[in-house]
Amino acid sequence: MQITKASEAVGAIVEGVDLTSLTDDEFVEIREAFFDSGALFFRNQQLTPEDHIAFAERWNDIDINRFFTPVEGYPQIAKVLKEPDQEVNIGGGWHTDHSYDEIPAMGSILYALEIPPSGGDTLFAGMHAAYEALDDEMKVRLDGLQARHGNAHIFGKDSAYQKKFGGRFGNTESAVQEAIHPVVLSHPETGAKGLYVNPGFTLEIVDMDPAESTALLDELYAHIQQPQFHFRLQWQEGMLAMWDNRSTWHYALNDYQGHRRYLNRITIAGVPLDQASS
Ligand code: OGA
Numbered sequence: 001m002q003i004t005k006a007s008e009a010v011g012a013i014v015e016g017v018d019l020t021s022l023t024d025d026e027f028v029e030i031r032e033a034f035f036d037s038g039a040l041f042f043r044n045q046q047l048t049p050e051d052h053i054a055f056a057e058r059w060n061d062i063d064i065n066r067f068f069t070p071v072e073g074y075p076q077i078a079k080v081l082k083e084p085d086q087e088v089n090i091g092g093g094w095h096t097d098h099s100y101d102e103i104p105a106m107g108s109i110l111y112a113l114e115i116p117p118s119g120g121d122t123l124f125a126g127m128h129a130a131y132e133a134l135d136d137e138m139k140v141r142l143d144g145l146q147a148r149h150g151n152a153h154i155f156g157k158d159s160a161y162q163k164k165f166g167g168r169f170g171n172t173e174s175a176v177q178e179a180i181h182p183v184v185l186s187h188p189e190t191g192a193k194g195l196y197v198n199p200g201f202t203l204e205i206v207d208m209d210p211a212e213s214t215a216l217l218d219e220l221y222a223h224i225q226q227p228q229f230h231f232r233l234q235w236q237e238g239m240l241a242m243w244d245n246r247s248t249w250h251y252a253l254n255d256y257q258g259h260r261r262y263l264n265r266i267t268i269a270g271v272p273l274d275q276a277s278s
């Protein structure tokens, strides 16, 4: 097994491994590389839904996403699907999954079944590298802040996104969750400090004037959107990508209109998040 950095700030490529017959030693190495790099990419995997579930369960319990359509017979697996005639995709903007949950999902494991002839890449951003690159004044300013996250504006029954998505999301009435998390978290596995706000689900900084909160979030988002913190993943069928929602953002590019793109996703349960100590 070889593990090489995908980019300076985020991700690693794992080669020479078959995820259906992973030894315990290989898993230990993969786990360490995952928390260090924030995302792992494995090419040429032949996985049945059972294999996908078995791999996910090595990490933790499965966190079932209530809004996406499940694979028939496998409620644990969500379809990340865009049909040729569909205009809106899933994840077509910078975000991290499930930050609106009180105990946000640890990560997501996406397995590619059908990839368009070109396009449909996914961008990743590394939140530890982005935090470390902030100047000291900003680090002091962020110290102790908390942010409120929610999902009604995305998955709620009246959201513009749900309407554009043609009503394909389920359980829209239960999209009412909100959660408060630290703006700078201490990673639950490594203790590394990282930014934990995202344009998809973060609503505001708690106890801050709304205009000031928007300006601060916009400044952080502009910082994180600099390419030195990114990796761009070009998919192939049979590729499996997994990311740590506590230390990365991702963005599914929507540049393959007229083609089908289909991946299966399993979301892995996480733990409560701690504020980074100053
Ligand atoms: C997701 C997501 C990215 C992609 O499944 O959470 O954002 O590239 N998908 O499909």
Ligand code: MN
Pocket: 091, 095, 096, 097, 250
């Ligand atoms: Mn996502």
